[in-house]
């Protein structure tokens with residue numbers, strides 16, 4: 001295989017790189033945080049519950065990919081621009097990210113992935129914990145109309161047992177289904193400073209969560225977007241359940257233990273001054289406007305995250321009052 005890079009040694013990048021190493025392929029891990037590079041060189045790459053593995057780390061500043069490289073892009077979307085500025089024409093770029101980045105879409109890269117497991121990385125070292133199992137969906141963006149050879153690295157990911165890898169014909173329905181969920185979970189959990197389980201156990205959070213999920217489904221349907229199945233239920237089934245609140249609440253009790261103690265990847269980003277809200281709720285707002293459907297909760301969530309981020313405000317459940325008003 002030509003040069004293979006995993007860019008971003010965070011929750012997703014560490015899990016993906018670890019899976020590749022376990023499958024016998026050694027990617028170079030590109031990272032911008034010198035603490036993570038130093039800790040990785042000394043203490044290996046770690047996924048809690050599995051053996052530490054030696055890995056090769058490259059500082060982003062020294063990274064020079066060639067046109068023959070395959071690059072698994074595992075940073076947050078807000079860091080895409082600086083990474084893309086280094087990617088030469090001809091390299092195979094496979095983003096594994098939540099949300100939609102207009103800057104990335106114009107590159108018309110053909111392959112993409114989306115993770116539905118939850119992986120929480122230490123801030124200063126490449127040690128992660130998979131706190132909720134799930135899948136990695138990989139596939140083509142059929143909308144590009146291109147037909148390049150599928151990256152060989154997909155086979156290695158499928159061989160690894162760290163998470164289940166599912167290859168699909170068209171990745172976009174899966175990315176949009178994931179957006180329906182993460183654009184509901186992240187703004188509520190991150191502004192409230194709570195774990196994902198609270199969205200099902202706390203009545204005020206649950207009401208907001210169900211309302212936002214419902215609005216997200218209505219926007220995606222009105223925009224005529226096909227949705228895949230991410231997780232145990234099809235999005236259409238989730239929407240039907242949400243229309244019967246007593247049933248949604250009862251099923252929420254069943255799902256809550258699997259979300260308890262899991263974080264959302266937006267957690268901490270508000271205080272650090274940058275979030276992916278533009279790529280989540282911002283994208284849904286743009287779709288809603290072009291489809292002519294109202295999106296009051298997405299607008300409120302977007303404004304809340306943006307204003308808290310601009311002020312570096314500490315998350316608090318009091319912030320939800322603004323969402324409840326919407």
Ligand SMILES: NC(=O)C1=CN([C@@H]2O[C@H](COP(=O)(O)OP(=O)(O)OC[C@H]3O[C@@H](n4cnc5c(N)ncnc54)[C@H](OP(=O)(O)O)[C@@H]3O)[C@@H](O)[C@H]2O)C=CC1
Pocket residue numbers: 007008009010011012013030031032033036060074075076077079082083096097098099115116117118119120121265276
């Ligand atoms: N974590 C999860 O459970 C899930 C995450 N996702 C999605 O996956 C994507 C990645 O998220 P996640 O893994 O959580 O992110 P993290 O914040 O955990 O990790 C991103 C890493 O990339 C580093 N980075 C930033 N800029 C660069 C650069 N130019 N070159 C190399 N490394 C860089 C960051 O360093 P620094 O911190 O110093 O900026 C950080 O170490 C996001 O789109 C997220 O929404 C999807 C499903 C679940």
Ligand SMILES: CC(C)(CO)C(=O)C(=O)O
Pocket residue numbers: 098118181182183185186263264265266
């Ligand atoms: C866990 C979940 C669904 C929450 O938004 C996620 O994808 C993330 O944290 O990035």
